[in-house]
Amino acid sequence: EPEVTQTPSHQVTQMGQEVILRCVPISNHLYFYWYRQILGQKVEFLVSFYNNEISEKSEIFDDQFSVERPDGSNFTLKIRSTKLEDSAMYFCASSGAGANQPQHFGDGTRLSIL
Amino acid sequence: AQSVTQPDIHITVSEGASLELRCNYSYGATPYLFWYVQSPGQGLQLLLKYFSGDTLVQGIKGFEAEFKRSQSSFNLRKPSVHWSDAAEYFCAVVLTGGGNKLTFGTGTQLKVEL
Numbered sequence: 001e002p003e004v005t006q007t008p009s010h011q012v013t014q015m016g017q018e019v020i021l022r023c024v025p026i027s028n029h030l031y032f033y034w035y036r037q038i039l040g041q042k043v044e045f046l047v048s049f050y051n052n053e054i055s056e057k058s059e060i061f062d063d064q065f066s067v068e069r070p071d072g073s074n075f076t077l078k079i080r081s082t083k084l085e086d087s088a089m090y091f092c093a094s095s096g097a098g099a100n101q102p103q104h105f106g107d108g109t110r111l112s113i114l
Numbered sequence: 115a116q117s118v119t120q121p122d123i124h125i126t127v128s129e130g131a132s133l134e135l136r137c138n139y140s141y142g143a144t145p146y147l148f149w150y151v152q153s154p155g156q157g158l159q160l161l162l163k164y165f166s167g168d169t170l171v172q173g174i175k176g177f178e179a180e181f182k183r184s185q186s187s188f189n190l191r192k193p194s195v196h197w198s199d200a201a202e203y204f205c206a207v208v209l210t211g212g213g214n215k216l217t218f219g220t221g222t223q224l225k226v227e228l
Contacts, residue, residue, distance in 0.1 A: 105158040
């Protein structure tokens with residue numbers, strides 16, 4: 001069964017540094033998402049991406065965040081200048097077209113900001 | 115306020131016992147409803163979904179869920195729990211006509227006693 005893959009599984013970064021989290025969505029999916037889960041808290045939506053542009057973003061997704069689909073297979077989340085509170089598990093997901101299409105998640109990247 | 119509520123933070127059941135995890139939503143219209151499971155160190159795996167039609171839906175791993183419009187609930191059930199079911203379970207919704215983002219409940223941590 002096709003799956004969403006994320007790299008790296010764990011990223012440790014100094015505060016203020018830029019970080020890029022990478023995702024390879026399922027190949028025939030059209031919608032791509034990033035979510036995050038701060039330790040002990042619920043999973044929160046960050047951004048959705050369709051047709052090479054952001055379709056929706058949350059209040060969390062401020063100017064420090066950006067997403068890109070640099071080629072036909074990868075989907076990346078960049079945090080420009082990391083803060084301590086960015087420490088979390090970041091999940092990528094992808095789905096087919098339509099709100100009733102289930103989102104398939106990767107195993108996540110644990111981001112630790114020192 | 116619009117929300118997804120999972121009233122039980124932790125639940126402990128004995129192996130072989132039945133299980134019911136509660137989920138309530140508070141939205142004007144019936145959203146699309148999902149249950150996901152997260153094993154330690156893993157991503158989110160879709161168990162089942164409800165969009166319309168038969169209010170009892172079957173999922174993977176022997177799980178089922180029943181949608182009750184009158185109670186705004188979508189409770190997850192399993193007749194006989196296995197030790198490998200120990201994980202965190204998340205109820206999630208997508209608002210119809212409100213984009214594709216998933217809004218998650220706070221999760222229920224399931225512990226299975228042998």
